[in-house]
Amino acid sequence: MEWLFLFGLGAGVAALLLYALSVVLVLPKTRGAMFVGTSRRRIRAVLEALELSPTARVVDLGCGDGRFLRAVWRRFGVRALGYEINPLAWFLARGLNFLFRIPAEVRFGDFWEADLSDYDLIFCYLFPDLMSALSEKISREARPGTLVVSANFPLPGLKPQRVLQVGEPIYFYRL
Ligand SMILES: C[S@@+](CC[C@H](N)C(=O)[O-])C[C@H]1O[C@@H](n2cnc3c(N)ncnc32)[C@H](O)[C@@H]1O
Numbered sequence: 738m739e740w741l742f743l744f745g746l747g748a749g750v751a752a753l754l755l756y757a758l759s760v761v762l763v764l765p766k767t768r769g770a771m772f773v774g775t776s777r778r779r780i781r782a783v784l785e786a787l788e789l790s791p792t793a794r795v796v797d798l799g800c801g802d803g804r805f806l807r808a809v810w811r812r813f814g815v816r817a818l819g820y821e822i823n824p825l826a827w828f829l830a831r832g833l834n835f836l837f838r839i840p841a842e843v844r845f846g847d848f849w850e851a852d853l854s855d856y857d858l859i860f861c862y863l864f865p866d867l868m869s870a871l872s873e874k875i876s877r878e879a880r881p882g883t884l885v886v887s888a889n890f891p892l893p894g895l896k897p898q899r900v901l902q903v904g905e906p907i908y909f910y911r912l
Contacts, residue, residue, distance in 0.1 A: 759825035766847060767799070769864035772826040774801050775888050780808045782903040783886055789813040789858065796820070798848040798861040798871070803830030805860055806841035817841050820848035853878040862888035869893045875912070885910040 760771050783805075789795065791814040797805045800819025809817045821827040821843060830843040853859060853875060863871065872892040875885055887908045891897065899909040 755825060759823050763823050766822050767864075768866050770799055770862075770867055771864075772801055772823045773862075774804050775862050776904070777804075779888060779903045779905075779907060780805055782901055783860070783888075783907060784808060784812045786899070786901060786909065787813075787858070787884070787886075789815050791815055793857040794818075794855055795858045795860065796848075796851070796853070796856050798851075798859065799863060800830055800843060801826050801862075803834055803839075803841065803843055806830070806843070807834065807837060807839045810839050810841055819843045820846055820851055822847050849874070853883075854880055856883055859883060859885045860888075861886075863890060865890050879912050881912050883912045885912065 756772070760767075789809070793813070793815050795809055795815050795817035797817060797819040800806055800821045803819055806817040806819045809815045819830060819841065821830055822845070824845070827843060827845045833839075834841055834843060856879065859875065859879060861871065868887070868890050872894050875892065876895070879885070885892065885895075887910070889905045889907070891906075891908050892910060895910050897908040898911045901907040901909070
């Protein structure tokens with residue numbers, strides 16, 4: 738029994754170290770937007786506020802373990818795309834999509850290099866330090882009519898159409 742406890746403890750410590758390493762490795766790029774997931778309750782609230790056709794183009798900028806992509810598929814049958822730069826998060830997102838047979842796409846890479854001109858919905862849950870630059874990128878690239886949903890942090894310079902309060906605020910913008 739003792740060895741089982743020691744094994745569990747070792748696995749837990751190894752998982753924590755792996756998580757910490759993956760976060761630190763990409764810190765210069767993520768600048769504080771760490772690998773933390775949006776809660777199920779908040780994702781449900783976002784999806785309840787949306788209407789999407791199965792052909793909608795949806796992107797999650799920094800998709801973490803891909804939970805938003807899976808939720809969008811389950812609710813609307815939309816094959817969303819996620820960008821993720823943290824290798825552990827990317828691996829988990831790919832693995833979980835495979836396990837649950839979710840046909841969403843998860844790209845390993847930096848969303849700052851992505852072209853945002855062709856999306857119906859842009860979702861993000863990032864960090865205050867990034868929001869001004871993201872607001873500029875979205876205003877420059879996204880087409881009129883695009884819906885932008887930002888969990889927790891507002892996009893400076895853009896006026897939200899709606900703000901949902903589910904724990905923290907969730908901002909909805911129509912460009
Ligand atoms: C707070 S988490 C949100 C995860 C997911 N969107 C969710 O709501 O559950 C932010 C994620 O963005 C990723 N990220 C931050 N900057 C990035 C960048 N420049 N390119 C790709 N991913 C990035 C981080 O690695 C992290 O997994």
